[in-house]
Amino acid sequence: xxxxxxxxxxxxxxxxxxxxxxxxxxxxxxxxxxxxxxxxxxxxxxxxxxxxxxxxxxxxxxxxxxxxxxxxxxxxxxxxxxxxxxxxxxxxxxx
Amino acid sequence: xxxxxxxxxxxxxxxxxxxxxxxxxxxxxxxxxxxxxxxxxxxxxxxxxxxxxxxxxxxxxxxxxxxxxxxxxxxxxxxxxxxxxxxxxxxxxxxxxxxxxxxxxxxxxxxxxxxxxxxxxxxxxxxxxxxxxxxxxxxxxxxxxxxxxxxxxxxxxxxxxxxxxxxxxxxxxxxxxxxxxxxxxxxxxxxxxxxxxxxxxxxxxxxxxxxxxxxxxxxxxxxxxxxxxxxxxxxxxxxxxxxxxxxxxxxxxxxxxxxxxxxxxxxxxxxxxxxxxxxxxxxxxxxxxxxxxxxxxxxxxxxxxxxxxxxxxxxxxxxxxxxxxxxxxxxxxxxxxxxxxxxxxxxxxxxxxxxxxxxxxxxxxxxxxxxxxxxxxxxxxxxxxxxxxxxxxxxxxxxxxxxxxxxxxxxxxxxxxxxxxxxxxxxxxxxxxxxxxxxxxxxxxxxxxxxxxxxxxxxxxxxxxxxxxxxxxxxxxxxxxxxxx
Numbered sequence: 001x002x003x004x005x006x007x008x009x010x011x012x013x014x015x016x017x018x019x020x021x022x023x024x025x026x027x028x029x030x031x032x033x034x035x036x037x038x039x040x041x042x043x044x045x046x047x048x049x050x051x052x053x054x055x056x057x058x059x060x061x062x063x064x065x066x067x068x069x070x071x072x073x074x075x076x077x078x079x080x081x082x083x084x085x086x087x088x089x090x091x092x093x094x095x
Numbered sequence: 096x097x098x099x100x101x102x103x104x105x106x107x108x109x110x111x112x113x114x115x116x117x118x119x120x121x122x123x124x125x126x127x128x129x130x131x132x133x134x135x136x137x138x139x140x141x142x143x144x145x146x147x148x149x150x151x152x153x154x155x156x157x158x159x160x161x162x163x164x165x166x167x168x169x170x171x172x173x174x175x176x177x178x179x180x181x182x183x184x185x186x187x188x189x190x191x192x193x194x195x196x197x198x199x200x201x202x203x204x205x206x207x208x209x210x211x212x213x214x215x216x217x218x219x220x221x222x223x224x225x226x227x228x229x230x231x232x233x234x235x236x237x238x239x240x241x242x243x244x245x246x247x248x249x250x251x252x253x254x255x256x257x258x259x260x261x262x263x264x265x266x267x268x269x270x271x272x273x274x275x276x277x278x279x280x281x282x283x284x285x286x287x288x289x290x291x292x293x294x295x296x297x298x299x300x301x302x303x304x305x306x307x308x309x310x311x312x313x314x315x316x317x318x319x320x321x322x323x324x325x326x327x328x329x330x331x332x333x334x335x336x337x338x339x340x341x342x343x344x345x346x347x348x349x350x351x352x353x354x355x356x357x358x359x360x361x362x363x364x365x366x367x368x369x370x371x372x373x374x375x376x377x378x379x380x381x382x383x384x385x386x387x388x389x390x391x392x393x394x395x396x397x398x399x400x401x402x403x404x405x406x407x408x409x410x411x412x413x414x415x416x417x418x419x420x421x422x423x424x425x426x427x428x429x430x431x432x433x434x435x436x437x438x439x440x441x442x443x444x445x446x447x448x449x450x451x452x453x454x455x456x457x458x459x460x461x462x463x464x465x466x467x468x469x470x471x472x473x474x475x476x477x478x479x480x481x482x483x484x485x486x487x488x489x490x491x492x493x494x495x496x497x498x499x500x501x502x503x504x505x506x507x508x509x510x511x512x513x514x515x516x517x518x519x520x521x522x523x524x525x526x527x528x529x530x531x532x533x534x535x536x537x538x539x540x541x542x543x544x545x546x547x548x549x550x551x552x553x554x555x556x557x558x559x560x561x562x563x564x565x566x567x568x569x570x571x572x573x574x575x576x577x578x579x580x
Contacts, residue, residue, distance in 0.1 A: 015410060015455040016417070017448055018436035027452070033511055034453050038466055040399040044473045051471030052478055054301050055287045055527020056552065060330050075194040081424035088419050090431050
């Protein structure tokens with residue numbers, strides 16, 4: 001698998017990571033090396049197998065549909081860099 | 096002072112020959128003395144002394160206390176601690192003060208154990224050397240020019256240096272076992288689901304597992320019994336009532352079949368590391384166990400599968416760090432999109448960004464089937480390898496890591512060389528099994544070697560008993576670095 005700079009920019013965009021132009025080449029070569037490691041997967045004989053997403057076959061526990069936690073909105077809003085009137089603040093979205 | 100067990104410290108406390116406050120002061124003083132190791136991101140002296148005083152008061156009042164009451168320890172800085180900064184080794188969470196405690200933190204506090212601070216770690220637990228920490232690399236107490244391993248490197252160094260008798264850790268691909276091996280201590284990774292992940296900052300949710308770093312298997316058992324058990328706040332937590340491992344450590348090993356996995360001795364395993372592990376296995380044989388040569392034919396696919404699945408899950412888990420609700424927020428963002436991408440670029444270090452990009456790629460349109468789905472199929476292949484092997488043996492053994500601790504800086508510029516260090520540990524996480532690393536002597540370079548034992552799911556009692564019997568017959572786990580108090 002080979003990557004070009006446009007592909008790296010696309011992945012960074014999907015991941016919402018700002019990357020500078022001078023990082024592009026080193027990131028490209030790093031990622032390409034890691035992706036080569038994955039070539040090994042193609043050699044495994046897995047055609048007959050179902051994917052395993054979770055280590056144990058278990059049924060998720062169900063709980064009663066009742067409120068189990070107090071209102072912590074004030075505590076949680078206090079963690080934000082900027083909040084106002086019970087809301088998180090972000091840069092203006094609509095001009 | 097020779098290493099002392101949790102049981103013996105507990106007995107001293109019960110007899111009131113030493114107080115929890117004295118032990119806490121001693122641990123804090125040792126941490127200050129060993130500051131060059133950089134094993135702690137923060138010490139919480141006042142909170143620790145307050146907790147110790149309250150245990151001492153309860154004891155003076157005749158309260159019935161648990162075995163860990165008054166024992167100082169340290170938490171890996173991945174566990175949320177209410178009112179105490181929790182950084183996960185990242186600039187992203189430099190100022191994050193959680194409003195709640197992790198399950199493991201609650202349980203150990205309920206048991207009366209006294210946390211003296213938060214230990215250093217690879218950023219977001221992504222690393223095998225502790226070098227990716229935003230708070231600087233930690234050093235190995237056996238040789239300060241070497242890494243302590245990672246990602247729970249600070250916890251391993253703090254225990255090995257005699258600062259605390261035990262520390263918490265997490266193990267997503269070997270992050271408890273490999274640092275335990277590098278630092279000459281015992282590291283337990285329980286079965287996936289045995290210990291609640293509530294409040295444990297997520298890296299790869301289907302692999303993440305809370306664990307214990309301590310001097311001995313017996314000490315790991317005491318701590319496991321305190322932190323294990325069902326917790327409704329973690330949907331993957333497993334209900335297994337009534338299982339106590341500390342009480343099950345006196346079983347003879349006669350009849351125990353240990354599968355020696357030949358793949359774990361191949362490839363890049365240092366010859367002297369393999370020798371020491373074989374010697375430890377012969378000790379287990381002398382204890383009554385039978386050694387059986389076995390194969391895990393798909394073991395060589397584990398690194399590739401792991402380094403697709405873990406970054407894929409990480410890219411999803413770490414999407415929450417957006418600069419809005421908590422964590423680092425870029426000051427210069429002009430739009431919402433810039434707020435996300437600049438906050439993340441400024442807050443995350445290079446290795447975390449690399450894994451997010453790899454994971455994003457593996458999950459992206461056009462590549463999902465070839466990478467993520469295929470890696471999940473390989474994961475099943477690896478789990479089936481273990482299941483087949485466990486039909487004929489009770490435990491599986493091999494070296495924990497292929498080498499002894501490498502030099503600080505030796506692999507930090509080469510991600511693939513670093514990933515290769517996880518070759519013998521990642522498969523265990525893919526299959527969700529419990530495993531332990533126990534000291535197995537010293538390689539020719541004088542550095543510790545670890546023996547890894549792996550058990551079927553939920554067979555921690557069998558695993559810890561075998562490790563304990565080995566430690567009853569040998570003194571490798573009692574060796575400490577020069578200058579250790």
